[in-house]
Amino acid sequence: MIYYKTDEEIELIRKSSLLVGKTLAEVARHIKPGVTTLELDKIAETFIRDHKAVPGFKGYGGFPGTLCVSVNDVVVHGIPGKQVLKDGDLVSVDCGAILNGFYGDSAYSFAVGQVNEEVKLLMERTKQSLYLGIDSAKAGKRIGDIGFGIQTYVESFGYSVVRDLVGHGLGRNLHEKPEVPNYGKRGVGTMLQPGLVICIEPMINLGRKQIKQDKDGWTIRTSDGMPSAHFEHAIAINEGKTDILSSFEEIEKVLESIK
Ligand code: MG
Ligand code: MG
Numbered sequence: 001m002i003y004y005k006t007d008e009e010i011e012l013i014r015k016s017s018l019l020v021g022k023t024l025a026e027v028a029r030h031i032k033p034g035v036t037t038l039e040l041d042k043i044a045e046t047f048i049r050d051h052k053a054v055p056g057f058k059g060y061g062g063f064p065g066t067l068c069v070s071v072n073d074v075v076v077h078g079i080p081g082k083q084v085l086k087d088g089d090l091v092s093v094d095c096g097a098i099l100n101g102f103y104g105d106s107a108y109s110f111a112v113g114q115v116n117e118e119v120k121l122l123m124e125r126t127k128q129s130l131y132l133g134i135d136s137a138k139a140g141k142r143i144g145d146i147g148f149g150i151q152t153y154v155e156s157f158g159y160s161v162v163r164d165l166v167g168h169g170l171g172r173n174l175h176e177k178p179e180v181p182n183y184g185k186r187g188v189g190t191m192l193q194p195g196l197v198i199c200i201e202p203m204i205n206l207g208r209k210q211i212k213q214d215k216d217g218w219t220i221r222t223s224d225g226m227p228s229a230h231f232e233h234a235i236a237i238n239e240g241k242t243d244i245l246s247s248f249e250e251i252e253k254v255l256e257s258i259k
Helices: 007-030 037-050 117-136 143-155 249-257
Strands: 067-071 074-076 090-099 102-111 167-169 176-180 197-200 203-205 211-213 220-222 228-230 233-236
Touching: 007 037, 007 090, 007 102, 007 197, 007 233, 007 249, 037 067, 037 090, 074 090, 074 203, 074 228, 090 117, 090 228, 102 117, 102 228, 102 233, 117 143, 117 197, 117 203, 117 228, 117 233, 143 176, 176 197
Parallel strands: none
Antiparallel strands: 067 074, 067 090, 074 220, 090 102, 167 176, 167 197, 197 233, 203 228, 211 220
16 A cells, blocks of 8 residues: 655655765765775765664665665665775665654765766766656656656667666655656556655666676676666655655765865
8 A cells, every 4th residue: 555645754754865865975975986885885874873863774674784885787786895986987876764763765876086978978867867757756647657757768868777676655664655667658557646755766777678686685787787877866746846855965066076
């Protein structure tokens, strides 16, 4: 079943999601060649706990990290570890936090040093596809409209949409109903109604859509070894304009300042 949220609950999810945005901004300050993915994870965990919240991913289904740190051909669910980031890497960082009993969840893809033009465009267009998905997420529309908006845009560049992993409802649980695919048909699926809080999170591959999982049981990679980007916002459907609960503002301030 779908849990529709009250205005008060939506405000709590906003607080959790904004904390995630601030955490990703803190991580962004430290993304550079030479840093390990585990170092980034520690920075995020400390930041979340300093803000009287709890890492949302740590221990979730047995996941060991505060962050999912996914480099280059890793789509999502990369486990923080000894991997050293190097110039030209694309690193997708996904973060969750629990504050006042509600989850926040958001993700951003970063360039380490200078990435090549192809990767830069993949990142920009994946982010743009997220906002197109959000534009399609209005009361009275359906889940399929969101995926249609994302898929149509990214496929026009020859990219592909990962099928096996999708967005989700968000609230007292990290993953609630409904599923929110990043592909789909107009006018199909669950009707979007006020009080619905969902995460839209396009995972877009430069090459083919197929993915595979490492033996660690988590790491998801593209089967063709080509890079993949990932951006995620939590949003609330209401009567008027759709409300983006998470924010990239703090992240992008940091990125501007270190340019
Ligand atoms: Mg996420
Ligand atoms: Mg999510």
